[in-house]
Amino acid sequence: MGVSEKVAYLKGLMEGLKLDENSDSARIFRAVVDVLDEVSSKLEELADEVEELGDGLDVVSDDLSDVEELIYDDEDDDDDDDEDDEPVYATTCPECEEEILFDESYLEDGAITCPNCGAKLEFDAGDIDSGEEDD
DSSP states (O other): OOHHHHHHHHHHHHHHHTOOTTSHHHHHHHHHHHHHHHHHHHHHHHHHHHHHHHHHHHHHHHHHHHHHHHHHHHHHHHHHHHHHSOOEEEEEOTTTOOEEEEEHHHHHHTEEEOTTTOOEEEOOGGGSOOSOOOO
């Protein structure tokens, strides 16, 4: 039984008591029941509004899930692309001691120019460590 049904039940009980309409107790009971009736109608309005807000929140949550799926799926695709890229090598410039990153095309040339200080670094592709430790 909901609040409004309970208030209606109290109204019926009060009418069944057949109180003198002009007595102080009857006026107090009637005022209390009237307040309870207003409170129950406001409570029902609030419950309806909360339900609407919940529905709206569900819609926003679904939209957010769609956006997250788009964003994170793109990142997963980017990770797959990185696996197909050529390996990147690194060396330290002996002049400026800055780290230089380069790809395999520079290995074939046997030299690279430091982008920081302009020093020319020469190397032998056979001297490049493959990254695996010797057993």
